[in-house]
Amino acid sequence: MPGVEGYMYPNEVSLYWSVLIVLYPYITGLVAGAFILASLERVFRVEAVKPTYRLALLTALAFLIVAPLPLQLHLGHPERSLEMYMTPHRTSAMAMFGFVYLWYLMAVLTVEIWLDYRADIVALSQTTRGWRRLFYKVLTLGSSNVSERALHIDERVGWFVTLIGIPSAFLLHGYVGFIFGSIKANPWWSSPLMPVVFIFSAMVSGIAAVMLIYMATSRLRSQPIDMKCVDTIAQYMLYTFIIDFSLEMLDLIHRIYEADESFRSLDFMVHTKLWFSQVILQICLGTLVPIVLLGLVQAAKLTAASRKRIYAVSGSLALIGIFAMRWNVVIGGQLFSKSFLGYTTYKMALATREGLLVSVGLTILPLFILAALVKLLPPWTKEQPDAEALAVTGD
Amino acid sequence: MNITRRHLMLLLPAAAVAWESVLAGTPEASPNYTMTGHWWGMLIDIPKCIGCGNCVRACQAENDVPDGFFRTWVERYHVDDWNLANPQVISPDGGKEGFPSVAEDPDGKYFFVPKLCNQCADSPCTQVCPVGATFISPDGVVLVDQKYCMGCAYCVQACPYGCRYIHPQKRVADKCTLCYHRITKGLTTACCEVCPTGARQLADLKNPNDPIHAFLKTHSVQVLKPQMATGAKVFYNQLDGSVR
Amino acid sequence: MSIFRDAGHLFRLAGVYLAGTLTFLVIRAAVVPHSFGQYGHYRGAAIAEIAAKPLHYAGHQTCEICHSDIARTKAAGMHAHVNCEACHGPLAKHAADPSIDPGKPDVATLCVRCHAASAARPKSFPQVDAEQHAGGVPCNTCHQPHNPAIAAAGGSK
Numbered sequence: 001m002p003g004v005e006g007y008m009y010p011n012e013v014s015l016y017w018s019v020l021i022v023l024y025p026y027i028t029g030l031v032a033g034a035f036i037l038a039s040l041e042r043v044f045r046v047e048a049v050k051p052t053y054r055l056a057l058l059t060a061l062a063f064l065i066v067a068p069l070p071l072q073l074h075l076g077h078p079e080r081s082l083e084m085y086m087t088p089h090r091t092s093a094m095a096m097f098g099f100v101y102l103w104y105l106m107a108v109l110t111v112e113i114w115l116d117y118r119a120d121i122v123a124l125s126q127t128t129r130g131w132r133r134l135f136y137k138v139l140t141l142g143s144s145n146v147s148e149r150a151l152h153i154d155e156r157v158g159w160f161v162t163l164i165g166i167p168s169a170f171l172l173h174g175y176v177g178f179i180f181g182s183i184k185a186n187p188w189w190s191s192p193l194m195p196v197v198f199i200f201s202a203m204v205s206g207i208a209a210v211m212l213i214y215m216a217t218s219r220l221r222s223q224p225i226d227m228k229c230v231d232t233i234a235q236y237m238l239y240t241f242i243i244d245f246s247l248e249m250l251d252l253i254h255r256i257y258e259a260d261e262s263f264r265s266l267d268f269m270v271h272t273k274l275w276f277s278q279v280i281l282q283i284c285l286g287t288l289v290p291i292v293l294l295g296l297v298q299a300a301k302l303t304a305a306s307r308k309r310i311y312a313v314s315g316s317l318a319l320i321g322i323f324a325m326r327w328n329v330v331i332g333g334q335l336f337s338k339s340f341l342g343y344t345t346y347k348m349a350l351a352t353r354e355g356l357l358v359s360v361g362l363t364i365l366p367l368f369i370l371a372a373l374v375k376l377l378p379p380w381t382k383e384q385p386d387a388e389a390l391a392v393t394g395d
Numbered sequence: 396m397n398i399t400r401r402h403l404m405l406l407l408p409a410a411a412v413a414w415e416s417v418l419a420g421t422p423e424a425s426p427n428y429t430m431t432g433h434w435w436g437m438l439i440d441i442p443k444c445i446g447c448g449n450c451v452r453a454c455q456a457e458n459d460v461p462d463g464f465f466r467t468w469v470e471r472y473h474v475d476d477w478n479l480a481n482p483q484v485i486s487p488d489g490g491k492e493g494f495p496s497v498a499e500d501p502d503g504k505y506f507f508v509p510k511l512c513n514q515c516a517d518s519p520c521t522q523v524c525p526v527g528a529t530f531i532s533p534d535g536v537v538l539v540d541q542k543y544c545m546g547c548a549y550c551v552q553a554c555p556y557g558c559r560y561i562h563p564q565k566r567v568a569d570k571c572t573l574c575y576h577r578i579t580k581g582l583t584t585a586c587c588e589v590c591p592t593g594a595r596q597l598a599d600l601k602n603p604n605d606p607i608h609a610f611l612k613t614h615s616v617q618v619l620k621p622q623m624a625t626g627a628k629v630f631y632n633q634l635d636g637s638v639r
Numbered sequence: 640m641s642i643f644r645d646a647g648h649l650f651r652l653a654g655v656y657l658a659g660t661l662t663f664l665v666i667r668a669a670v671v672p673h674s675f676g677q678y679g680h681y682r683g684a685a686i687a688e689i690a691a692k693p694l695h696y697a698g699h700q701t702c703e704i705c706h707s708d709i710a711r712t713k714a715a716g717m718h719a720h721v722n723c724e725a726c727h728g729p730l731a732k733h734a735a736d737p738s739i740d741p742g743k744p745d746v747a748t749l750c751v752r753c754h755a756a757s758a759a760r761p762k763s764f765p766q767v768d769a770e771q772h773a774g775g776v777p778c779n780t781c782h783q784p785h786n787p788a789i790a791a792a793g794g795s796k
Contacts, residue, residue, distance in 0.1 A: 007486070008557075013463075077546050095525035141648055414697070493755075588722055
């Protein structure tokens with residue numbers, strides 16, 4: 001059979017989870033990571049990252065809206081997907097998705113954004129015209145109360161929602177890891193570390209994405225980049241990256257040392273079919289290089305210009321590396337036979353429903369949604385024209 | 396076949412009635428089939444399997460199994476002496492057209508292993524179904540509700556034995572039903588019906604008179620991948636340690 | 640109470656969510672199939688639907704109702720436990736309408752499926768190298784498929 005080495009169970013030859021299922025944990029991870037970055041400011045009072053607070057929330061929302069789309073597209077019968085809400089199976093990790101997703105979208109992210117933007121929404125509903133006025137009117141839910149006391153209540157409730165939001169973000173992505181980690185049939189997936197690794201890699205990718213988006217939007221708006229802000233973000237990215245890398249290495253070393261029945265098969269796979277995506281892309285380029293670069297910033301005194309460049313490079317490499325990690329988990333987990341006697345090949349189609357073009361489209365789509373959200377709910381209104389003044393006036 | 400036309404005319408009404416009774420559920424074999432009265436499994440007697448592929452063909456004919464996918468298939472193992480960890484396994488087109496002949500190997504052994512859904516009592520595939528589209532019936536058969544399945548393939552990933560696939564045309568999960576439409580009518584499965592050597596035998600574990608009980612008491616049987624603890628109900632007689 | 644006035648928008652939000660939840664519950668009650676949960680977390684009616692799938696193999700019990708003579712021949716020989724459709728293929732259509740000609744299996748491919756010699760087959764199972772054994776002569780020239788042993792002019796053992 002083409003693309004098969006050794007022996008595969010006959011039903012295993014074609015892969016059932018395509019690149020779309022790679023995208024799904026990737027995009028969900030960006031949501032969780034972006035939200036946790038936003039919560040740094042809100043709950044942990046890291047004032048330096050304030051310029052990215054609203055941007056991070058909108059980024060999380062934009063990606064969260066897209067997150068279920070790759071799942072929908074990969075289903076044999078997308079029209080039946082609402083059955084997940086109608087008759088959720090309690091023992092299924094996947095059935096949890098609908099509810100965790102809905103909880104996160106409706107109870108956490110939307111509420112937090114709404115509370116934070118309420119004063120702006122009320123103001124916009126009075127200053128705009130036409131359909132935009134109607135849109136903002138609907139968003140006010142008919143209440144234009146922006147008294148000091150009302151805003152104070154919003155602030156407190158918002159803080160509380162963020163507090164709930166942090167475990168929710170962990171839950172959202174931890175369960176994605178559990179979807180894979182709980183499959184005892186697949187030794188490449190089956191690991192209690194899987195949810196934890198997914199959470200920390202999600203934080204890395206989300207932080208990197210918000211940092212890059214912040215730097216890019218600042219340039220687009222011809223605004224100076226708040227270096228104190230990106231320095232702090234990069235620092236947090238480095239810390240989470242080190243934790244993430246340690247966990248992944250722990251998993252790897254554990255597998256190598258235990259060398260159970262699946263080891264030889266998986267080891268061969270990593271040295272052949274996954275060599276480029278796992279060792280080169282994920283571990284070397286996507287993890288070690290950015291960790292060294294970000295560490296260099298901490299150790300040496302570099303100019304703002306070179307720091308910016310380092311952040312741009314290491315952020316992009318981190319995003320590629322985390323994507324490679326999702327790829328290696330999802331696709332790698334289907335390349336070897338559960339008989340441990342053979343390997344198959346994944347050939348990505350180009351223009352099919354689960355092909356390359358759709359995947360690229362789904363990856364870019366959140367950026368367009370983000371652009372629309374930024375237009376409707378400008379995240380910069382609170383920002384001073386002089387970014388340096390932020391530290392002083394930061395509430 | 397020396398039935399004359401006259402014989403046929405005499406026989407037909409009787410045969411028609413008998414066939415009707417099969418279609419309705421053979422009265423003598425399964426009077427008012429009750430789901431709680433059965434607990435289905437299968438016995439695979441490895442030393443009897445000759446690798447003819449009858450079961451694979453019959454399964455495809457009985458269940459409209461799409462080409463390239465298998466509800467049941469046959470593997471041929473070749474194990475070198477003590478080298479249990481490295482068997483050479485083939486299953487050309489699921490063994491549908493049999494296997495190429497091989498000469499005696501003085502340093503090793505050959506044998507056939509028919510595979511099918513293990514009808515697990517603690518099935519990982521039904522556990523992960525997000526919507527309740529696959530389930531264990533009250534008589535112990537793992538079934539797919541193809542009108543409800545949304546085709547997410549999570550169950551395919553969760554099966555340790557590779558017994559499930561996504562039907563390329565129906566776009567839903569598909570698998571061995573243990574010929575549920577036959578066994579509820581008092582017939583045996585298509586694969587057991589056509590197995591020339593009795594290497595496959597349908598077994599009702601709840602029926603005290605089923606020959607499976609005597610067999611299990613007197614033979615060394617094993618299930619596939621017992622470490623998976625799936626409660627598999629397909630029992631293999633003389634299963635070699637190299638089989639996975 | 641001013642708390643109600645200043646937190647009024649939160650109650651409105653809660654109202655929207657409550658309305659959403661109620662809508663969901665109404666839709667859910669309307670669309671979940673009636674038999675869902677009858678035996679467990681699945682559509683109970685699915686069992687009957689699967690059980691109603693059409694048969695393709697009639698089963699030897701059915702064949703033997705008409706072909707009792709063949710059944711008697713077969714029972715006396717080595718093929719006693721080989722069921723009719725193992726060689727003749729699925730014949731439920733013929734059972735439902737005997738005027739449908741079931742056709743005859745092609746011995747050239749049929750017999751060797753089981754009896755071609757291979758070291759992978761159990762030693763006790765009768766196997767031949769067909770070329771050497773018959774040299775192209777069809778198997779049923781000497782062997783009666785329903786009772787294959789060659790004894791007393793193609794009769795029983």
